[in-house]
Amino acid sequence: MTILVTGAAGFIGSHLADLLIAHGQHVLAMDTFDNQYSPLQKNSNIQHLLTNKNFELIVGDIRNKELVEKVFARNQIEKVVHLAANAGVRYSIENPAECADVNINGTLRILEASRKNKIKQFVFASSSSVYGNPTVFPTKETDNTETQVSPYATTKKCGEIICKNYNYNYGIPVTCLRFFTSYGPRNRSNMAVYKFGEAIFEQKPLQLFGNGDAKRDYTYVKDVAESVLLALDKDLGFEVLNIGSHCPVTLTEVIRALEKFIGKKAIIEHKPYPSCDPLETFADVSKAKKTLHWEPKTSIQEGLKAFVQWYAEKENTEKDQ
Numbered sequence: 001m002t003i004l005v006t007g008a009a010g011f012i013g014s015h016l017a018d019l020l021i022a023h024g025q026h027v028l029a030m031d032t033f034d035n036q037y038s039p040l041q042k043n044s045n046i047q048h049l050l051t052n053k054n055f056e057l058i059v060g061d062i063r064n065k066e067l068v069e070k071v072f073a074r075n076q077i078e079k080v081v082h083l084a085a086n087a088g089v090r091y092s093i094e095n096p097a098e099c100a101d102v103n104i105n106g107t108l109r110i111l112e113a114s115r116k117n118k119i120k121q122f123v124f125a126s127s128s129s130v131y132g133n134p135t136v137f138p139t140k141e142t143d144n145t146e147t148q149v150s151p152y153a154t155t156k157k158c159g160e161i162i163c164k165n166y167n168y169n170y171g172i173p174v175t176c177l178r179f180f181t182s183y184g185p186r187n188r189s190n191m192a193v194y195k196f197g198e199a200i201f202e203q204k205p206l207q208l209f210g211n212g213d214a215k216r217d218y219t220y221v222k223d224v225a226e227s228v229l230l231a232l233d234k235d236l237g238f239e240v241l242n243i244g245s246h247c248p249v250t251l252t253e254v255i256r257a258l259e260k261f262i263g264k265k266a267i268i269e270h271k272p273y274p275s276c277d278p279l280e281t282f283a284d285v286s287k288a289k290k291t292l293h294w295e296p297k298t299s300i301q302e303g304l305k306a307f308v309q310w311y312a313e314k315e316n317t318e319k320d321q
């Protein structure tokens with residue numbers, strides 16, 4: 001069975017590709033290696049897969065109608081995981097139209113091809129950001145998603161609505177997974193955990209937004225990949241599921257743990273807290289547990305230790321080259 005994974009060279013996508021291949025699946029990866037962060041990092045995320053007979057890479061844009069149609073026509077794609085996106089919240093504030101084009105029009109393009117090719121399962125990467133600045137904790141899937149605080153978040157809410165419509169009108173089974181901040185090895189370099197780690201390793205000023213009290217439900221990337229694997233195997237009609245660790249921690253706690261594993265102190269520089277970021281995220285994951293039998297397995301300490309190990313190895317390899 002061939003599974004199309006859009007955005008497969010990215011942070012979550014590359015871990016998912018590893019997991020699918022370990023489960024004997026054939027992965028058709030589609031990625032444009034965009035410039036949201038270094039394309040070289042994306043290259044190294046999937047280097048080890050390029051010689052695997054169960055992995056095939058198509059470098060291209062999900063908005064390219066001709067290419068997408070060709071990809072579906074030439075391959076026996078049974079299931080789709082749609083991860084490709086403009087994924088940066090702050091980038092979307094500066095580039096709202098680009099974000100909407102990739103995240104809404106690109107999603108439509110992949111859904112259209114999935115409809116025409118009678119795809120058996122579609123998993124959409126949604127986000128905890130659809131809850132805006134939540135006030136109910138832990139936040140349930142049925143809680144308010146009326147207001148988002150960034151263009152990025154609004155595109156993710158639109159993506160869910162379009163997915164729901166494709167399920168209603170065309171019967172495509174779609175599961176939207178609302179990922180809560182993912183972290184771990186191959187972390188996106190434009191996310192806080194990477195930036196904090198880099199600043200501590202290099203003993204450069206670490207820009208901390210707010211006083212460090214903001215909380216995130218950090219979710220280990222391999223646990224996130226596992227949720228996608230399970231979602232691919234279950235036809236739930238149309239469903240929305242939170243994927244989080246159910247264990248929020250403050251930014252200060254993350255910095256303290258990174259300092260411990262790196263063995264250096266952070267040089268903190270305070271910055272005002274951005275209005276496009278929620279102050280707290282905390283997932284109620286009871287629905288994912290019940291429907292997918294998914295559980296977050298990795299503690300923040302274990303996950304940050306694995307991130308630090310990966311980062312140190314990456315730096316050593318780059319120095320040797």
Ligand SMILES: NC(=O)c1ccc[n+]([C@@H]2O[C@H](COP(=O)([O-])OP(=O)(O)OC[C@H]3O[C@@H](n4cnc5c(N)ncnc54)[C@H](O)[C@@H]3O)[C@@H](O)[C@H]2O)c1
Pocket residue numbers: 006007008009010011012013030031032033034036042060061062063082083084085086087102106125126127128178179180181182183188
């Ligand atoms: N990482 C998180 O904490 C998090 C949280 C919530 C939701 N998500 C969502 O999960 C998905 C994966 O996130 P990630 O952290 O791995 O991000 P990522 O940026 O590492 O991966 C996204 C990939 O999509 C590719 N891409 C972008 N535009 C494309 C296009 N037009 N055509 C083809 N490929 C394109 C990029 O090159 C990149 O490799 C995204 O949809 C993101 O919005 C991530």
